[in-house]
Amino acid sequence: MGTILIVAETQNGAIRETSYELVTLAQQIGGTVKSVVIGSGVGDLASEFAGKGGGETFVADDAGLSNYNVEGWNKAIRAAVDAAGADLVLISNTPLGWDVAPRVAAGLDAAFVSDCFDAKDEGGKVVCHRRVFNGKLDAQLTCNADKTVLTVQPGAKEPFSGSGDGSTSALSVDLSGVRAKFVETKQAESTGIDLTKADVVVSGGRGVGDPEKFPEVIQPLAEALGGAMGASRPVVDAGWLPHAHQVGSSGQVVTPKLYIACGISGAIQHLVGMKASNYIIAINKDADAPIFEVADLGVVADLFEVVPALTDAVKAAKG
Ligand SMILES: Cc1cc2nc3c(=O)[nH]c(=O)nc-3n(C[C@H](O)[C@H](O)[C@H](O)COP(=O)(O)OP(=O)(O)OC[C@H]3O[C@@H](n4cnc5c(N)ncnc54)[C@H](O)[C@@H]3O)c2cc1C
Incomplete structure (x- = not known):
């Protein structure tokens, strides 16, 4: 595999554990691992991720990215794919991943497989596994495209807990033309159950x-x-x-x-x-x-x- 780009997700001011699971999978697939962290004021999080397996980490840091919106994230990921020269993009199969990953894949004219729990490199091709028919069968899919985008099931791999020689570099993202606007976050009503x-x-x-x-x-x-x-x-x-x-x-x-x-x-x-x-x-x-x-x-x-x-x-x- 050439270059793998991990889209590291943040939540409540921290990198989500699922992003470290993507590091484990990327290392298993093999190739050059690079990452992107998207948001506003996320430089420190990007440095942390770079030093914990994220490798060369692009920082898409912009006030216009302070809250998630699919158009801005799509643009940032596409910019990171170009900057990294990525062949394979790994995104967690979270609500954010469900929303943005198909758009990224369509824009790149890439092969797209959602909800994978495993993947490997076979002669330069991405071969991945996902469960089908309510988890009763495992499907093995070979991706025949220049670029591939996968969303990966949270919990499918152990989170990477080692360290690495990462670095960060600023990534500029052209957010002109973004029409989606963040309005508000609504917390679900508390039911008293934890x-x-x-x-x-x-x-x-x-x-x-x-x-x-x-x-x-x-x-x-x-x-x-x-x-x-x-x-x-x-x-x-x-x-x-x-x-x-x-x-x-x-x-x-x-x-x-x-x-x-x-x-x-x-x-x-x-x-x-x-x-x-x-x-x-x-x-x-x-x-x-x-x-x-x-x-x-x-x-x-x-x-x-x-x-x-x-x-x-x-x-x-x-x-
Ligand atoms: C993106 C995505 C996210 C998902 N997230 C979740 C998630 O967070 N949590 C989750 O649970 N699922 C999730 N699912 C769904 C998951 O794939 C399964 O469909 C779901 O877990 C199945 O639920 P179940 O075991 O209750 O039902 P079923 O798979 O239908 O199983 C019912 C079981 O009950 C048994 N049974 C029936 N009657 C009796 C009886 N009288 N006594 C004893 N046993 C009986 C049957 O033998 C059967 O094994 C997700 C799926 C997707 C695609």
């Missing part, structure tokens, strides 16, 4: 089957254990529970002492949000469900038989 602080998380998935079963079956076990109730994304997408309950790549990343997954298949996007839990119990009636690969204790059974019985047993044990 899954990230719970010692025990009991989560329900699509297998729970009915919104009314969450307060009837999942919540009582969470309460008996003094924990909080989580959920997989389909549960939240269906409006059965608010987003604050969602565990996974587009929800909360949790690391409780005990995580109980009820009727959750174990798609990679869910696993990245809970696999670092200290002890994982999975209850699923499908013995082949991928959740069992990360479970310390697997129960192949109907959750409606096991969970209420477990709740009763916990209550009895507590007296």
Whole structure:
């Protein structure tokens, strides 16, 4: 591989951990690693990233880039691709990446693959992997274009924690013609739930089957254990529970002492949000469900038989 450009993302005044995961992937692919940090007043963050694996790091620092907008970011990334002479662009598969990466790829007439969890260089071509059919199959894709843009699943690689000989250089971006304007950031309403602080998380998935079963079956076990109730994304997408309950790549990343997954298949996007839990119990009636690969204790059974019985047993044990 020639040159790989990492688009390092910032959030709340820090480089996001997913950007360091991109460093790990770039090093695995092999080639010259360069990066770009975009924003206003981001010089120090760029220096930090350059010294931690980002390599030669371009700093697109402009008041017009102080808040994300897709047109400005597209222009900055395109300028960095030109300055770096990049063959491959790596962007995290975050909401920012979902928004800007297809536009960058279209502008470059590049091959584009979203939501990859792995990639390598095979004879100068990027060969990448992504999950399809709800995580049941892995697709291997070979990119046949001069340039390639990939978005990479958060959590797919360990974040790079070493150091490197990086440097920074200012990148000027022509923001004329940008029509999108930042208006405001709206915080989601607080629901009072903070899954990230719970010692025990009991989560329900699509297998729970009915919104009314969450307060009837999942919540009582969470309460008996003094924990909080989580959920997989389909549960939240269906409006059965608010987003604050969602565990996974587009929800909360949790690391409780005990995580109980009820009727959750174990798609990679869910696993990245809970696999670092200290002890994982999975209850699923499908013995082949991928959740069992990360479970310390697997129960192949109907959750409606096991969970209420477990709740009763916990209550009895507590007296
Ligand atoms: C960009 C992107 C981001 C995503 N982010 C997230 C995320 O943050 N979090 C997330 O969870 N997903 C996320 N997903 C979705 C993810 O790919 C899966 O679709 C989702 O995790 C599946 O949810 P599930 O396991 O509840 O449902 P399913 O995959 O449908 O699994 C349901 C499981 O329930 C079991 N079951 C059914 N009935 C019972 C029963 N009575 N007793 C026991 N077991 C039973 C079944 O055997 C099955 O394994 C994301 C996807 C994309 C593309």
